[in-house]
Amino acid sequence: MKILVCISSVPDTTSKINFTENDSKFDKNGIQFVINPYDEFGLTKAVMLKEQLQANVTVLTVGDSTVEPVMRKALAIGADNAIRINLNPNDSYSTAKEISNYIKDNPFELIIAGKESSDYNGGAVPGIIADTLNIPLVNACNGLNSEGDSATVMREIDGGIETLKIKYPFILGGQKGLVEESELRIPNMRGIMTARSKPLEVIEATENNNLTESILFEKPALKGECKIISSDNVGELVNELHNVAKVI
Amino acid sequence: MSILVYAESWDGKFRKSTLEAVSYAKKTASVYKTDVKAISFGKIEESELSLLAEYGVNKIISYPEILKNDGKSVASSIEKESEGVEMVIFSNTFNAKMIAPRISSKLNAGIITNVISYIEDSSNVCVKKQSFSSKAIETVRLKSKIGVLAISPNAFEIKNDSVDFEVEIKNKELESDVEIIGKDINKGKISLSEAEVVVSAGRGLKAAENWGMIEELAEILGAATACSKPVSDIGWRPHSEHVGQTGKAIAPNLYIAIGISGAIQHLAGVNSSKVMVAINTDAEAPFFKSADYGIVGDAFEVVPKLIEEFKKIKNN
Numbered sequence: 001m002k003i004l005v006c007i008s009s010v011p012d013t014t015s016k017i018n019f020t021e022n023d024s025k026f027d028k029n030g031i032q033f034v035i036n037p038y039d040e041f042g043l044t045k046a047v048m049l050k051e052q053l054q055a056n057v058t059v060l061t062v063g064d065s066t067v068e069p070v071m072r073k074a075l076a077i078g079a080d081n082a083i084r085i086n087l088n089p090n091d092s093y094s095t096a097k098e099i100s101n102y103i104k105d106n107p108f109e110l111i112i113a114g115k116e117s118s119d120y121n122g123g124a125v126p127g128i129i130a131d132t133l134n135i136p137l138v139n140a141c142n143g144l145n146s147e148g149d150s151a152t153v154m155r156e157i158d159g160g161i162e163t164l165k166i167k168y169p170f171i172l173g174g175q176k177g178l179v180e181e182s183e184l185r186i187p188n189m190r191g192i193m194t195a196r197s198k199p200l201e202v203i204e205a206t207e208n209n210n211l212t213e214s215i216l217f218e219k220p221a222l223k224g225e226c227k228i229i230s231s232d233n234v235g236e237l238v239n240e241l242h243n244v245a246k247v248i
Numbered sequence: 249m250s251i252l253v254y255a256e257s258w259d260g261k262f263r264k265s266t267l268e269a270v271s272y273a274k275k276t277a278s279v280y281k282t283d284v285k286a287i288s289f290g291k292i293e294e295s296e297l298s299l300l301a302e303y304g305v306n307k308i309i310s311y312p313e314i315l316k317n318d319g320k321s322v323a324s325s326i327e328k329e330s331e332g333v334e335m336v337i338f339s340n341t342f343n344a345k346m347i348a349p350r351i352s353s354k355l356n357a358g359i360i361t362n363v364i365s366y367i368e369d370s371s372n373v374c375v376k377k378q379s380f381s382s383k384a385i386e387t388v389r390l391k392s393k394i395g396v397l398a399i400s401p402n403a404f405e406i407k408n409d410s411v412d413f414e415v416e417i418k419n420k421e422l423e424s425d426v427e428i429i430g431k432d433i434n435k436g437k438i439s440l441s442e443a444e445v446v447v448s449a450g451r452g453l454k455a456a457e458n459w460g461m462i463e464e465l466a467e468i469l470g471a472a473t474a475c476s477k478p479v480s481d482i483g484w485r486p487h488s489e490h491v492g493q494t495g496k497a498i499a500p501n502l503y504i505a506i507g508i509s510g511a512i513q514h515l516a517g518v519n520s521s522k523v524m525v526a527i528n529t530d531a532e533a534p535f536f537k538s539a540d541y542g543i544v545g546d547a548f549e550v551v552p553k554l555i556e557e558f559k560k561i562k563n564n
Contacts, residue, residue, distance in 0.1 A: 231549065
């Protein structure tokens with residue numbers, strides 16, 4: 001089985017976010033980049049499937065050369081080879097179309113992405129790939145069991161979980177539950193050493209057709225002072241919420 | 249020319265998020281000086297369908313035989329109804345996240361999700377969206393002729409605007425490409441993303457069996473329950489309740505955080521709440537810097553008192 005894991009390089013979750021060029025661009029200065037947390041669940045699942053089924057795992061990122069350390073980390077965790085599409089990903093549509101074009105020429109049975117990236121939070125890439133390649137999509141996927149030419153998968157829906165039976169090829173947008181937090185892999189020394197010699201191929205973008213553009217970033221308005229209420233006077237909090245803030 | 253809105257239903261009924269999307273579509277239509285078409289899937293009574301007309305929908309297209317979970321058929325049907333459509337509006341639910349990107353692909357339309365502002369100018373479409381897990385607000389400009397927008401729940405008002413309407417019932421033509429073999433729905437539970445009040449707890453609760461008082465408080469307030477990341481990682485609560493940067497982002501009117509210190513990742517997912525209350529034993533907990541109201545105290549003493557006080561208000 002051939003598995004493609006699409007990963008995004010994002011700021012570490014503890015990062016403070018700042019902007020540059022008149023607040024029109026994200027300021028990468030001093031930021032530690034990591035594998036998008038949602039993609040990391042998918043990558044770990046792919047490595048587990050590789051061990052179970054002798055699958056081959058390719059990781060793919062759309063980005064400039066600054067994303068390569070994150071790709072090397074994915075190789076150290078256990079992916080076999082890496083593809084970088086040389087394009088700054090500025091829009092879900094163009095990113096997804098570039099990935100789709102690659103897959104059209106290089107088919108995979110299972111395509112794994114995160115349900116969204118933790119930076120721009122678009123959440124649209126897996127669905128656009130599904131439509132372009134005319135394959136099923138399992139979004140917000142939180143469980144997968146591979147069974148020959150098909151898989152039983154679980155996805156989160158509003159208010160519950162749905163179980164599906166689905167034939168390969170398909171694409172999933174992963175999240176926690178696909179593997180547990182405790183199952184995530186940390187690269188070991190051997191993994192890091194072998195990752196250096198694994199192939200990382202750079203290919204050029206084909207269309208680069210952006211349909212949206214970011215023009216301005218702002219920070220949410222700061223909250224006012226916190227009103228501290230004594231734990232002996234809980235009734236005052238209830239009164240405030242009911243009569244002042246009027247939220248209950 | 250028209251604005252198309254995806255009118256999502258649950259067991260044949262529309263919900264608050266549906267009406268928010270419909271009202272948003274109506275407002276957008278007034279900017280474009282055009283009308284609103286709604287499209288819905290699954291069996292819905294005519295009386296429920298006609299409810300949409302009270303919020304400004306001129307034409308309602310219903311596909312009773314197509315399940316909304318069948319993303320491919322839903323997307324193909326929306327594509328068929330898209331002639332002359334300039335904007336397709338969704339509420340940003342799990343179901344919509346599966347369908348909206350397919351519409352973007354089919355119509356070569358730019359897609360913007362987590363939208364929190366109205367379109368003001370039809371010749372230069374710019375909207376604000378939540379970005380960087382709610383650590384930033386991003387203004388995005390649409391470059392394509394057609395757009396797909398998914399609006400954040402709890403961000404827009406529902407507005408009555410009664411109009412004349414017609415209903416058109418359509419038949420299924422496509423086969424599904426997935427087989428749904430099981431469904432586990434939390435019946436009667438309030439949807440976390442739509443909830444107006446959310447009661448959330450963290451490691452300060454010390455053990456899974458201590459959630460009884462959290463659930464009781466939530467029930468009195470008609471609230472949804474949520475939790476911090478460590479709590480879902482340990483398995484005290486299901487992953488679906490995890491709010492924060494790598495969980496759900498929510499925007500209720502009232503968020504009550506009990507025994508949650510308020511790490512930057514947690515705050516990212518909840519700081520769109522209108523009012524936040526923090527209850528924590530540690531007076532230095534970072535949550536007190538972001539909350540509107542704070543109580544420094546032990547959850548096991550404060551929460552039972554809160555339950556009694558809220559009961560008094562609810563009984564009046």
